[in-house]
Every structure is written in structure tokens, then in C-alpha cells.
Amino acid sequence: MKNIPIIILLFISQLTFCQKKLDNEKEIENIQNYNIEEISKTIDDKITIFGTLLTPQSDFEKILIIISGTGTISQKAHNYLTEFLLENNIGVFRFDKRGVGKSTGEYNDQAKVYTNDFLAIFSELKKSQTLENKEIGFLGHSLGGIVSLQTIEKQIKPDFLIQWSAPVGKPRDLLKYQINNGIKNYDKLIIGETTNERIKTLDYVFDLIDKNPNKTAWEIWKIAKKESKKYGINKKSFSNYLMPHKLEEARIDNTKTLKNIDFPTLVIIGKEDILVDPNQSKTKLDEIGNSNIEFKVMKGLNHFMTKKGTDEMTNEIYNVDLKFKEYLLNWINSQAK
Known part of the structure; x- marks a missing residue:
């Protein structure tokens, strides 16, 4: 595949x-x-x-x-x-x-x-x-x-x-599990020099998504762009992730x-x-x-x-x-x- x-x-x-x-x-x-x-x-x-x-x-x-x-x-x-x-x-x-x-x-x-x-x-x-x-x-x-x-x-x-x-x-939680296991599939989606940095970015993005259940990917991106720095997160670290189809899947919870x-x-x-x-x-x-x-x-x-x-x-x-x-x-x- x-x-x-x-x-x-x-x-x-x-x-x-x-x-x-x-x-x-x-x-x-x-x-x-x-x-x-x-x-x-x-x-x-x-x-x-x-x-x-x-x-x-x-x-x-x-x-x-x-x-x-x-x-x-x-x-x-x-x-x-x-x-x-x-x-x-x-x-x-x-x-x-x-x-x-x-x-x-x-x-x-x-x-x-x-x-x-x-x-x-x-x-x-x-x-x-x-x-x-x-x-x-x-x-x-x-x-x-x-x-x-x-x-x-x-x-x-x-x-x-x-x-x-x-x-x-929530299937999205597996990203952290896979990143911790050295899986490289998300290297271009969640960017960071260390595993801990990437996990911190994911936690921030997931929390933002949950706090804004009705907002679009663009609306969430605008919020993150303004406030992420104060949480010690570079906006470039998640910019490739906050796309409409990824947001839709990030909201899946079975x-x-x-x-x-x-x-x-x-x-x-x-x-x-x-x-x-x-x-x-x-x-x-x-x-x-x-x-x-x-x-x-x-x-x-x-x-x-x-x-x-x-x-x-x-x-x-x-x-x-x-x-x-x-x-x-x-x-x-x-x-x-």
C-alpha cells in the first residue's frame, strides 16, 4: 500500500x-x-x-x-x-x-x-x-x-x-501512539525536532478542536495562528494538519x-x-x-x-x-x- x-x-x-x-x-x-x-x-x-x-x-x-x-x-x-x-x-x-x-x-x-x-x-x-x-x-x-x-x-x-x-x-489518538513507536507517516503533518515536541503540538491541536466543535478548519487555523505562540507552539508545526478532511476525521469518536x-x-x-x-x-x-x-x-x-x-x-x-x-x-x- x-x-x-x-x-x-x-x-x-x-x-x-x-x-x-x-x-x-x-x-x-x-x-x-x-x-x-x-x-x-x-x-x-x-x-x-x-x-x-x-x-x-x-x-x-x-x-x-x-x-x-x-x-x-x-x-x-x-x-x-x-x-x-x-x-x-x-x-x-x-x-x-x-x-x-x-x-x-x-x-x-x-x-x-x-x-x-x-x-x-x-x-x-x-x-x-x-x-x-x-x-x-x-x-x-x-x-x-x-x-x-x-x-x-x-x-x-x-x-x-x-x-x-x-x-x-477517538482514532486520532493513535497518532501519538504511532509517533512514539517511530512511525514516520505524519512527519510532514506534525512537525517538531523531538517526539515530545510533536506530541505537545498534537495535544494542543486536539484540545483546540474539541473546544470548537462547530468551527471549520479555517476558523480553527485562524485561532491557532494567533494564540499558539503563547503555548510554546510554532504555527508551522501543525499548519499541514489543519485541513478540512483531517479535521473531519479528527472529530470521529466511536x-x-x-x-x-x-x-x-x-x-x-x-x-x-x-x-x-x-x-x-x-x-x-x-x-x-x-x-x-x-x-x-x-x-x-x-x-x-x-x-x-x-x-x-x-x-x-x-x-x-x-x-x-x-x-x-x-x-x-x-x-x-
């Missing part, structure tokens, strides 16, 4: 987001053993999102929709997990992100745009007779987790939900959505994740206190549920650990209407 100068995401997938361009496309093995249904949806007569529904040829009860993280990710990514689920009698729907694979338009990973694209393709998918009497789950990885929760905010509810290495609470979830939800993260903080995730979920949400930390695994040293420039980054796949499968199978 490629670096994206977006606040979040934080999302980095190098979240979540922001990763290098990966050779992430790979066909699943033995695809001839499964039913294949192509799904597409055109938005505003200009952009078409393409996806594929793969289902077992034998009877099955559940379908998992995978919403990928940041980067130019096609529906042919997450192939190892897809193969595993299909082999274990669970259908899978994947789709090409805008401007990637068969989907048209200009690539755009902004959370609002990505959410609207997912809502569009999901509305078309629901028309498929294959979904009748099936339990439908969302699996959002990293930025995809944010998208799934924003979808739920719009009253689109799955039967079950999996948040995989996705931020809990706390209320997670509090109100009334269906089975799994929040799962790797203990070695340097993009999303597993400790903050647990603390925030404890604060939320929703009994419908289960939290699981996978020891020895990273943001992608692979082990340290996996080549992120190849499709092997999607060759998720067997322990992770088995945990997901057992959890999904334990859910019933």
Missing part, C-alpha cells in the same frame, strides 16, 4: 493505514469449488464499486463481509483468511476499493468517502437471493473497522461484528456507537501491534462496559495478525496466523440468532 497523508488513519493500516504499496493481489486456491457471484454498484453515474461474493457449494449459514484497511487494497487481498473461511463453510464478500482493481474513480481513503462506497456496494449485495436466511457479519480491519462502525451509526446493523486491529474511541451495540461483537488485536494500542483499546472498552463486546489480544502477533518480520511488500502480509484464523472461526460459529 502507499503512504497517504491523511490524519488518521491513522489509520494507518499503517494505521492503519498508511502503508507502502503492496503486491497484495492473489487468487484464492480451488476457487472452482465455490459459488461466485459478481456484485457492482454505480454511484452518482460516475463511479462503480465492484465486489465478489464467494460461497460454499454445500449448505451454509453465515457470510462475512471483509472491509479492508488503508491502502490500495483490492478484493484479492485477505486471500488466506478467505480461503480458510470458505473451507470451513462460511461465505465471504470482498470488494475493490475506489480506484483499485475493477472499481473506477480516483483512489480515496478518507473515512467518509470509504464509508459511503461501502454503503453503496452493501445495498446492492443485500439484493442477492444468496443472502436470504443467512447471518451477515462485518469484519473491519483497521480503517475498515472505523468504516464498519460509521455504517452502524447509519442504522445498518450486521448480525455480528468483528473489529480487527481497529481503534476504539465510543457512543460501541456503547449502544446490541449484537455480538469481537474486538481483536495483536499484542505486538505498533499502529493501534492494545492497552488503550482494553482500557477504553472497560470504560464503555458493553457486555455484547468481547475483547481478545493475540500474543506475538502484529497489526496484520502475522509475526514480526513478515514481508509487508508481498501478499504474505495477509497470510494471517493460524491461531487468529481459528479464533475467528470458533467465535463466528458460536454466534447464533
Whole structure:
């Protein structure tokens, strides 16, 4: 995947987001053993999102929709997990992100745009007779987790939900976690000679945003330009950050959505994740206190549920650990209407 100068995401997938361009496309093995249904949806007569529904040829009860993280990710990514689920009698729907694979338009990973694209393709998918009497789950990885929760905010509810290495609470807080971990994606957005200087700048900007919930990026910039010096902050240190789309994402807070979830939800993260903080995730979920949400930390695994040293420039980054796949499968199978 490629670096994206977006606040979040934080999302980095190098979240979540922001990763290098990966050779992430790979066909699943033995695809001839499964039913294949192509799904597409055109938005505003200009952009078409393409996806594929793969289902077992034998009877099955559940379908998992995978919403990928940041980067130019096609529906042919997450192939190892897809193969595993299909082999274990669970259908899978994947789709090409805008401007990637068969989907048209200009690539755009902004959370609002990505959410609207997912809502569009999901509305078309629901028309498929294959979904009748099936339990439908969302699996959002990293930025995809944010998208799934924003979808739920719009009253689109799955039967079950999996948040995989996705931020809990305010995704913007992950910038500090990533900066402390040496992630370089935000070097041009938040400038400073030391990590402490950059963290101080973030704290100032976030506080200013929260104190002015209805102001535009330009209005907040004018305030910061006048007063930041008295707080010991150079206006140049955040001038690249205070842009409209970054402000919009800085205001995302999924706390209320997670509090109100009334269906089975799994929040799962790797203990070695340097993009999303597993400790903050647990603390925030404890604060939320929703009994419908289960939290699981996978020891020895990273943001992608692979082990340290996996080549992120190849499709092997999607060759998720067997322990992770088995945990997901057992959890999904334990859910019933």
C-alpha cells in the first residue's frame, strides 16, 4: 500500500493505514469449488464499486463481509483468511476499493468517502437471493473497522461484528501512539525536532478542536495562528494538519456507537501491534462496559495478525496466523440468532 497523508488513519493500516504499496493481489486456491457471484454498484453515474461474493457449494449459514484497511487494497487481498473461511463453510464478500482493481474513480481513503462506497456496494449485495436466511457479519480491519462502525451509526446493523486491529474511541489518538513507536507517516503533518515536541503540538491541536466543535478548519487555523505562540507552539508545526478532511476525521469518536451495540461483537488485536494500542483499546472498552463486546489480544502477533518480520511488500502480509484464523472461526460459529 502507499503512504497517504491523511490524519488518521491513522489509520494507518499503517494505521492503519498508511502503508507502502503492496503486491497484495492473489487468487484464492480451488476457487472452482465455490459459488461466485459478481456484485457492482454505480454511484452518482460516475463511479462503480465492484465486489465478489464467494460461497460454499454445500449448505451454509453465515457470510462475512471483509472491509479492508488503508491502502490500495483490492478484493484479492485477505486471500488466506478467505480461503480458510470458505473451507470451513462460511461465505465471504470482498470488494475493490475506489480506484483499485475493477472499481473506477480516483483512489480515496478518507473515512467518509470509504464509508459511503461501502454503503453503496452493501445495498446492492443485500439484493442477492444468496443472502436470504443467512447471518451477515462485518469484519473491519483497521480503517475498515472505523468504516464498519460509521455504517452502524447509519442504522445498518450486521448480525455480528468483528473489529480487527481497529481503534476504539477517538482514532486520532493513535497518532501519538504511532509517533512514539517511530512511525514516520505524519512527519510532514506534525512537525517538531523531538517526539515530545510533536506530541505537545498534537495535544494542543486536539484540545483546540474539541473546544470548537462547530468551527471549520479555517476558523480553527485562524485561532491557532494567533494564540499558539503563547503555548510554546510554532504555527508551522501543525499548519499541514489543519485541513478540512483531517479535521473531519479528527472529530470521529466511536465510543457512543460501541456503547449502544446490541449484537455480538469481537474486538481483536495483536499484542505486538505498533499502529493501534492494545492497552488503550482494553482500557477504553472497560470504560464503555458493553457486555455484547468481547475483547481478545493475540500474543506475538502484529497489526496484520502475522509475526514480526513478515514481508509487508508481498501478499504474505495477509497470510494471517493460524491461531487468529481459528479464533475467528470458533467465535463466528458460536454466534447464533
